Amino acid sequence: MGGADRRRGVDRAGLRPCIRSSGPDRRPPAAEQVLAERFARGEIDEDEYRRRAAVLRGDVPHTGGPSP
DSSP states (O other): OTTOEEEEEEOTTSOOEEEEEESTTOOOOOHHHHHHHHHHTTSSOHHHHHHHHHHHHTSSOOOOSOOO
């Protein structure tokens, strides 16, 4: 695994697996990973997680308005 320490987990609702890596080759987290981590920490609820994830994936049009 290129010297990286990888731990597998699943977000609270079991929606998506996540892989965390550490080491010198670590990249900044992708937007969906940050969103999943915020959901796992309880910063956003499941509805907010699903809505924002759909926008990131392009499943729904973004209205361009401010986010709550």
